[in-house]
Amino acid sequence: MKINVLAFGVAKEIFGSSLVSLELTNDATIYNLKYLLEQQYPRLKQLASYMVAVNNEYALPGDTIHERDEIAIIPPVSGG
Amino acid sequence: MKINVLAFGVAKEIFGSSLVSLELTNDATIYNLKYLLEQQYPRLKQLASYMVAVNNEYALPGDTIHERDEIAIIPPVSGG
């Protein structure tokens, strides 16, 4: 399945875009997504940390990704 | 010596006045003053507590009172 990944803050600069598209297998997890992104964008691994959100909620590494989920890369937040 | 004692809050109501005059011996302490006041105004003893201030500072029971000191009775405060 093809999924779109939103990027914010420093992640947007690492991707060179606020939206990247990826091809994932149907039972792919957050862990699989992160592995794939880090292969393609090695600078992701230099972040202090980053989370993945699915449909506006923080996701765990084992969570499965479904088609049409809204996926976002959340680098360390710094609001306030 | 004759001293004036300022009263605030509930102490003003107990004294029936915002200022009472007392005759004290020259080496009188805060302790002596409180004893004298409590003889004259027994309702003072029904307060949760009360302090005496001398020249705008809280005084201790053993502190000596001098002529022309500004003495005030401070019932439990409740500002804020």
Add this chain to the structure above:
Amino acid sequence: MQHTQVILTADTLDVPSCINWIMSPQSGGIDVFIGTVRNATKGKSVLRLEFEAYEPMAISEMEKICRQAFDQWPVQKVLVHHRTGTLQVGEIPVIIAVSAAHRAAAFEACRYIIDTLKQTVPIWKKEIFEDGEVWVAAHP
């Protein structure tokens, strides 16, 4: 004390002017405590409050608390405004504002100032009910 503003007044307290005074380009966090007159105490309806102060000592005690805040936390500015006289429900008896480079100091100093003010500053509040009145905290 140019970084301290202590005011005891019978006039209405003004939050925006307190915020204007406390803000500065050096500060990163400001904590403001605003006391307001509640419409009830212990389930009993309050009509209004009357505040009385031993003015010179109240000011000197409030200034002392501000100095203690500067001694204990890295704060930049400290403001204490307190009302006297008659206050209706919803009116503001006290505003405390503290600015600091970092928020922890602002929060802790602000809390310290209001907690200590309520214990040491010679100001007294009388609650007026439909059927009587009482000096708060006077009796056990």
Add this chain to the structure above:
Amino acid sequence: MQHTQVILTADTLDVPSCINWIMSPQSGGIDVFIGTVRNATKGKSVLRLEFEAYEPMAISEMEKICRQAFDQWPVQKVLVHHRTGTLQVGEIPVIIAVSAAHRAAAFEACRYIIDTLKQTVPIWKKEIFEDGEVWVAAHP
């Protein structure tokens, strides 16, 4: 949630309107935290900040924190306003306000909200210096 007001906006934040919203005849204490843009960070002069938010998730996370505050403390109203876009030194990125019958709950909930917001809400701040710019907290 009629007792909660969460706003994420590119417009200037307005402290007086926050105070007006948070005050009520039931409340006895209000704690307000105001973040301000400092002119320096780690000794380096800051020209301005740029805030970016993942808007729907930022709002939902801020609402979640407000619900957690209601779960943990007896508070009456909770307000969170956060800016996006470019902010100059002295401008206000965030206002948190909490009202409660008693001040301890207002202070503790306000502190909880700003501390948690800074850890979980997807908003990012870029510091702009004379000689470059950096996303705050991005790198170890």
